[in-house]
Amino acid sequence: MTSRMSRVGRTTFKTVALAATLAAVTATAVSAQPAMSEPAAFQAQYPYRDVLNDGAPTPAAKLVLEPPEVLQALQARESGIGIVPLPRRGSRHRGR
Structure with missing residues (x-):
C-alpha cells in the first residue's frame, strides 16, 4: 500500500x-509586455531609443556622444543662420 x-x-x-x-x-x-505596450512611457524612460524599432538607438543617440561644437554647427546649418565650418583636429598644411 x-x-x-x-x-x-x-x-x-x-x-x-x-x-x-x-x-x-x-x-x-x-x-x-507593458514596457512596449505604452509608447509614451517607454519614450520617457529611454529618450534616445526608438519605440517603433524595438528600442534601436535613434540618430540623436549618436549626437549625444559628439562634442558640443558639432551639435552647435549642425543647428546653425539647419536653421539657416549660416554655414559654420566644423572644427578640425589637425591641418594638412601645417608648418609651410
Missing part, C-alpha cells in the same frame, strides 16, 4: 512542480 501512495505522491508533486514552472514562465513573458 505504501508503494501505491508514494507513486501518487510523486505524481502529484510532479504535477504541482510543472504547474509552478509554467506559471513562472508565463508571468515573466507577460511582465515584459
